[in-house]
Amino acid sequence: MKFKPADNIQDLQYFGEFGGVNPSISDSSTYTFLSAKTMFDTFEGNADGCYLYSRHTSPSNLYLGEALAAMEGTETANVAASGMGAITPVLLQLCDAGDHIVSSRTIYGGTYAFLKNFTPRLNIQTSFVDITKLEVVEAAITKNTKVLYCESVSNPLLEVADIKGLAALAKKHNLKLVVDNTFSPLSISPVKLGADVVVHSLTKFINGSSDTVGGVVCGTQEFIDSLKSVNDGASMLLGSTMDSLRASSVLKNMRTLHIRMKQHSLNASYLANKFEADGLTTVYPGLESHPSHTLFKSMWNEEYGFGGMLTLDVGSLEKANELMELMQHKNLGYLAVSLGFYKTLFSAPGSSTSSEISEEEQAEMGLTDGLIRFSIGLDNDIKRTYQMMKACMKEVGIL
Numbered sequence: 001m002k003f004k005p006a007d008n009i010q011d012l013q014y015f016g017e018f019g020g021v022n023p024s025i026s027d028s029s030t031y032t033f034l035s036a037k038t039m040f041d042t043f044e045g046n047a048d049g050c051y052l053y054s055r056h057t058s059p060s061n062l063y064l065g066e067a068l069a070a071m072e073g074t075e076t077a078n079v080a081a082s083g084m085g086a087i088t089p090v091l092l093q094l095c096d097a098g099d100h101i102v103s104s105r106t107i108y109g110g111t112y113a114f115l116k117n118f119t120p121r122l123n124i125q126t127s128f129v130d131i132t133k134l135e136v137v138e139a140a141i142t143k144n145t146k147v148l149y150c151e152s153v154s155n156p157l158l159e160v161a162d163i164k165g166l167a168a169l170a171k172k173h174n175l176k177l178v179v180d181n182t183f184s185p186l187s188i189s190p191v192k193l194g195a196d197v198v199v200h201s202l203t204k205f206i207n208g209s210s211d212t213v214g215g216v217v218c219g220t221q222e223f224i225d226s227l228k229s230v231n232d233g234a235s236m237l238l239g240s241t242m243d244s245l246r247a248s249s250v251l252k253n254m255r256t257l258h259i260r261m262k263q264h265s266l267n268a269s270y271l272a273n274k275f276e277a278d279g280l281t282t283v284y285p286g287l288e289s290h291p292s293h294t295l296f297k298s299m300w301n302e303e304y305g306f307g308g309m310l311t312l313d314v315g316s317l318e319k320a321n322e323l324m325e326l327m328q329h330k331n332l333g334y335l336a337v338s339l340g341f342y343k344t345l346f347s348a349p350g351s352s353t354s355s356e357i358s359e360e361e362q363a364e365m366g367l368t369d370g371l372i373r374f375s376i377g378l379d380n381d382i383k384r385t386y387q388m389m390k391a392c393m394k395e396v397g398i399l
């Protein structure tokens with residue numbers, strides 16, 4: 001049966017305390033107990049539905065978590081104060097000192113820096129591999145490996161992970177497959193393809209208004225409970241908790257995610273096809289020239305398309321900067337990092353969001369100086385946008 005992520009979100013029903021159509025916001029850091037015994041039981045993790053302290057959880061955070069779990073088809077979820085605040089506890093919960101991680105080498109710069117520079121201090125080592133080659137991934141697995149880590153669509157190179165293939169490897173070697181699905185919410189449902197844990201930066205498409213950072217971990221009840229354990233839960237103890245007011249605002253934005261994703265995909269697809277036909281070096285999973293185009297289609301929830309991210313290689317950082325400045329000047333978007341906004345956002349990842357990755361490693365993975373990453377906006381008239389972008393490209397001598 002087809003998986004229907006947006007329908008699953010919409011099937012949830014909750015009212016505010018006084019019948020408001022939005023759930024009431026829990027404006028408390030701590031909660032009263034009618035009996036001392038219940039407080040004890042809650043600390044032991046045995047009092048379902050009781051709230052203790054908002055670093056552990058709050059009603060507003062649970063509502064948002066439920067919506068995200070429904071979207072990913074997991075038993076439950078735990079929201080966090082940022083994407084990194086979701087990703088880092090997951091990895092620390094799954095790995096002890098001496099353990100090993102096999103990770104895609106094209107991942108978000110912050111995650112890369114965490115695995116490359118930070119976790120070695122805890123004696124957790126990571127091998128970075130080309131995630132599109134299953135035999136290379138398998139060869140990197142050692143007896144200490146605990147986690148396979150990847151992004152369904154990678155930042156910034158838009159490589160696509162074969163989640164079913166990776167899940168089979170994880171199963172064979174008794175590993176946990178953790179997938180960052182930030183670039184492809186609704187389009188790809190990693191747990192339905194065999195992943196164990198899905199993480200998102202809510203900062204991007206899911207919240208969609210570039211007004212906050214946020215994150216989520218979607219997984220089994222058992223795993224999420226372990227993250228929240230008052231005794232040894234990495235989320236609980238590292239303390240990256242989302243504020244209730246913010247959780248309620250992210251939930252409200254999430255209600256239009258399906259409409260926004262369709263429009264992001266439609267617009268990005270239009271531009272990618274035009275740019276490629278113009279002879280520009282364009283990477284977009286929706287293009288037949290993309291090495292994983294067919295793979296993407298074997299995994300997707302079709303109605304949400306190939307997503308809103310595309311890259312252009314314009315040859316040099318100078319040209320990239322010139323073009324981005326001109327496009328901003330013409331109000332075609334903003335020269336900014338991040339993604340998933342109503343406006344198009346563009347940046348040159350080599351010198352910004354992926355600058356944590358050394359120049360040699362960037363070269364090895366194919367991250368060139370002239371690469372521009374676009375997060376295509378919700379433009380109502382994308383044909384007009386294309387004409388205006390083309391004029392900018394002509395002006396800087398790329399076309």
Ligand SMILES: *Cc1c(COP(=O)(O)O)cnc(C)c1O
Nearest residue numbers: 082083084108182201203213214
């Ligand atoms: C932005 C991003 C993150 C980190 O999220 P924050 O909310 O900035 O902490 C992680 N993974 C991907 C793919 C991202 O784009």
